[in-house]
Amino acid sequence: MLSQTSEYALRAMSTLAYAPDQLTPTPVLAEMTKVPSNYLAKVLQSLAQAGLIVGRRGVGGGYRLARPAEQISLLHIVNAIDPIERITTCPLGLSNHGPNLCPLHRALDAAAKGLIEQFEGTTLKDLVSDPNSSKPLCDAETTAKLTVSIKKR
Amino acid sequence: MLSQTSEYALRAMSTLAYAPDQLTPTPVLAEMTKVPSNYLAKVLQSLAQAGLIVGRRGVGGGYRLARPAEQISLLHIVNAIDPIERITTCPLGLSNHGPNLCPLHRALDAAAKGLIEQFEGTTLKDLVSDPNSSKPLCDAETTAKLTVSIKKR
Numbered sequence: 001m002l003s004q005t006s007e008y009a010l011r012a013m014s015t016l017a018y019a020p021d022q023l024t025p026t027p028v029l030a031e032m033t034k035v036p037s038n039y040l041a042k043v044l045q046s047l048a049q050a051g052l053i054v055g056r057r058g059v060g061g062g063y064r065l066a067r068p069a070e071q072i073s074l075l076h077i078v079n080a081i082d083p084i085e086r087i088t089t090c091p092l093g094l095s096n097h098g099p100n101l102c103p104l105h106r107a108l109d110a111a112a113k114g115l116i117e118q119f120e121g122t123t124l125k126d127l128v129s130d131p132n133s134s135k136p137l138c139d140a141e142t143t144a145k146l147t148v149s150i151k152k153r
Numbered sequence: 154m155l156s157q158t159s160e161y162a163l164r165a166m167s168t169l170a171y172a173p174d175q176l177t178p179t180p181v182l183a184e185m186t187k188v189p190s191n192y193l194a195k196v197l198q199s200l201a202q203a204g205l206i207v208g209r210r211g212v213g214g215g216y217r218l219a220r221p222a223e224q225i226s227l228l229h230i231v232n233a234i235d236p237i238e239r240i241t242t243c244p245l246g247l248s249n250h251g252p253n254l255c256p257l258h259r260a261l262d263a264a265a266k267g268l269i270e271q272f273e274g275t276t277l278k279d280l281v282s283d284p285n286s287s288k289p290l291c292d293a294e295t296t297a298k299l300t301v302s303i304k305k306r
Contacts, residue, residue, distance in 0.1 A: 001154065001237050001265055007244070014257045034245045074260060084154050091160070092187045103283040104167045107227060111271045112154055118264045130256035 001115075006081045008035045008043050013077050016053060017069040017124035023055075023062035043081070050080030070125035078119055086112050154268075159234045161188045161196050166230050169206060170222040170277035176208075176215035196234070203233035223278035231272055239265050 002010075011033040016024060026044060030037040044063055047053045052072060055063045065072065078084060087101060087109040094102075101109060155163075164186040169177060179197060183190040197216055200206045205225060208216045218225065231237060240254060240262040247255075254262060 001268060002261070007261075010257055010261070011245070014255075092164070102167075103280040104163055106283075107271075107275050107280065108155070108160075108163070111268055114267050114271055115154060115264055118260075118267055122260050127256040127260065130259075 002078065003082045005043060006078050008033065008040060009047055009077050009081045010074065011035060012040060012043060012063075013047065013052065013065070013072065013124060014127055016063060016065050017072070017128050020065050020069055023060065023064050025062040029063070047077070047080055050076075052076060052080055065124070068125070069128060070123050072124045073120050074122045074124075075116060075119035084112055084116050084119070086116070155231065156235045158196060159231050161186065161193060162200055162230050162234045163227065164188060165193060165196060165216075166200065166205065166218070166225065166277060167280055169216060169218050170225070170281045173218050173222055176213065176217050178215040182216065200230070200233055203229075205229060205233055218277070221278070222281060223276050225277045226273050227275045227277075228269060228272035237265055237269050237272070239269070 012029055012035070015029055015032050026041055027037060029035075029044070030040045033040065035043070044053065044055070048055055048063070052066055053063045054066045055061065075084075087105050090101060091105060165182055165188070168182055168185050179194055180190060182188075182197070183193045186193065188196070197206065197208065201208055201216070205219055206216045207219045208214065228237075240258050243254060244258060
């Protein structure tokens with residue numbers, strides 16, 4: 001349903017939403033999201049280019065959300081990586097379909113619409129303030145170790 | 154949202170549903186679905202392995218649906234190619250999440266569930282008997298030419 005890259009982007013954004021006021025270094029983010037560091041670096045570049053996060057290089061550098069978590073939906077994130085496309089014209093280019101989609105592509109478009117609405121309706125704020133389950137991507141032990149290691153820098 | 158291969162499989166199945174009682178040769182199906190013939194041959198093999206279509210080789214051979222169109226949902230087709238997976242355990246393997254998903258993966262699982270329900274709720278029969286739009290993948294001119302060419306064999 002989603003590409004691996006989108007999944008990784010969602011993990012990174014959820015983790016950043018959990019500490020919105022600090023810069024999180026890429027290696028720390030890689031450890032918390034269980035994403036290979038080189039791969040994550042590219043994902044973060046895409047997210048920065050899309051204006052969803054801002055970064056600072058060098059010692060004490062890292063990434064943070066570019067705007068409040070309640071203003072970033074899952075759709076913003078997915079669309080920054082692999083946009084979910086609505087189907088607006090016949091993908092086969094059949095001229096006699098004109099602007100009308102056939103029932104197959106109307107069904108696929110309805111599915112895309114449903115998915116878009118679900119992702120649009122959930123923000124990073126919803127994820128981090130959800131009281132009913134584990135914190136997003138939070139492995140208590142790893143987080144404790146990483147926090148200590150950041151403070152030591 | 155769907156892979157190219159799934160899209161091609163859906164096109165092929167919709168086209169076969171339109172003529173359920175005859176064997177449609179792969180080259181004809183390739184022309185009607187606008188899918189490269191070699192690529193389509195592999196897709197058809199996967200659909201046959203999944204028990205959704207049956208084929209016969211040789212002169213007059215081709216493929217037809219393995220069961221009535223009302224017994225084949227879009228989900229059967231998509232799942233024969235690239236299954237839509239529900240998320241049942243933490244993809245990061247975080248031990249402290251146990252059987253509980255974090256809010257991110259609960260949101261992604263809800264999206265997968267929604268998509269599965271939409272595809273499960275639409276059969277090939279629904280597509281071919283939809284009175285409100287163009288017939289699935291039907292390019293009147295191409296179909297007419299192909300039908301003549303099949304009859305001539």
